Amino acid sequence: MTAISASNLTKAYGSTLAVDSVNLRVEKGELYGFLGRNGAGKSTFINMLTGIIRPTEGKVSLLGSENSDMILSQIGVLPDYSTFYNSMTAVQHIYYFSSLQGVKLSKKECLASLEKVGMVQHANVKVGKYSFGMKKKLGIAQAIMNNPDLLILDEPTSGVDAESAIQIQHLLLHLNKIGTTIFMTSHNLGEVEKICTRLAIMKDGLIVNEGTLTEIKEKYTESLEVSMELSDAPDSHLLVRIKEITGPLYITGANLKFKAVDDEMIHGIVRLLVNNGIGVHRISANQPDLEDIFLNG
Numbered sequence: 368m369t370a371i372s373a374s375n376l377t378k379a380y381g382s383t384l385a386v387d388s389v390n391l392r393v394e395k396g397e398l399y400g401f402l403g404r405n406g407a408g409k410s411t412f413i414n415m416l417t418g419i420i421r422p423t424e425g426k427v428s429l430l431g432s433e434n435s436d437m438i439l440s441q442i443g444v445l446p447d448y449s450t451f452y453n454s455m456t457a458v459q460h461i462y463y464f465s466s467l468q469g470v471k472l473s474k475k476e477c478l479a480s481l482e483k484v485g486m487v488q489h490a491n492v493k494v495g496k497y498s499f500g501m502k503k504k505l506g507i508a509q510a511i512m513n514n515p516d517l518l519i520l521d522e523p524t525s526g527v528d529a530e531s532a533i534q535i536q537h538l539l540l541h542l543n544k545i546g547t548t549i550f551m552t553s554h555n556l557g558e559v560e561k562i563c564t565r566l567a568i569m570k571d572g573l574i575v576n577e578g579t580l581t582e583i584k585e586k587y588t589e590s591l592e593v594s595m596e597l598s599d600a601p602d603s604h605l606l607v608r609i610k611e612i613t614g615p616l617y618i619t620g621a622n623l624k625f626k627a628v629d630d631e632m633i634h635g636i637v638r639l640l641v642n643n644g645i646g647v648h649r650i651s652a653n654q655p656d657l658e659d660i661f662l663n664g
């Protein structure tokens with residue numbers, strides 16, 4: 368079953384298309400990572416999913432419903448900016464927001480959600496005294512307080528210390544393991560690589576890459592740039608034959624550069640060169656990591 372479906376989702380701010388006709392599906396049970404640079408459109412997208420921002424165009428469906436009010440109790444949200452009341456303690460805060468959502472947790476249940484994010488020892492401290500990272504953890508406790516089927520989190524680990532980030536990652540993995548579908552944005556590529564089952568990369572309001580990490584790497588490898596250092600420069604006849612295999616080819620003296628579709632293409636070029644008396648001194652065709660894909664994608 369589909370947990371999140373966005374069709375043609377668009378947000379325009381004047382002439383700026385913050386999100387440009389995005390189609391995205393997240394299936395139930397996924398831990399989905401949403402990556403992008405500052406200003407890519409991630410928060411705008413997430414805020415349209417959760418109903419904080421009204422789309423200029425397009426539709427959103429969460430857990431099969433187009434009306435998020437109908438399924439409020441099944442969803443947990445950590446927005447980019449959470450509202451906190453400085454005069455409340457964390458327990459009061461969780462209790463207050465649970466009653467706003469019509470759930471009304473017991474004190475024990477409020478403490479249990481704070482326990483999950485490692486905040487139980489600060490449960491009775493006023494939120495006004497919290498650091499940014501502590502507020503972030505309180506926001507996560509609030510998002511998970513009603514054991515939601517779907518969690519939508521904007522940057523759950525940004526601004527928290529390394530130990531807390533790992534604790535939150537373990538929590539998310541655990542929640543996902545027991546059936547919670549999670550959609551999260553992150554700037555932390557290592558984190559996404561480590562915990563997410565699928566991911567999308569957004570750039571200038573568009574999704575430029577989407578799939579499992581393996582699928583994304585495979586797609587990227589299709590356009591991997593290969594460099595070869597040769598013993599001699601190939602003559603024009605040989606260059607024509609190489610070009611027939613590679614398409615566009617860049618040659619500077621005895622150095623070749625081309626885009627490889629697969630390993631077989633690289634082997635074919637090496638065979639052709641060697642059969643024509645040209646040695647291949649060095650080949651570089653690095654396997655991309657998520658950072659390469661993110662930076663170049």
Ligand SMILES: Nc1ncnc2c1ncn2[C@@H]1O[C@H](COP(=O)(O)OP(=O)(O)OP(=O)(O)O)[C@@H](O)[C@H]1O
Pocket residue numbers: 380383384385403404405406407408409410411412
């Ligand atoms: N209220 C607004 N009015 C005008 N432009 C906006 C508004 N909110 C966002 N934008 C613009 O929309 C684009 C996407 O912004 P958004 O905050 O969604 O990006 P982001 O990927 O979440 O960035 P970050 O990682 O920095 O939070 C940016 O160009 C931003 O300047």
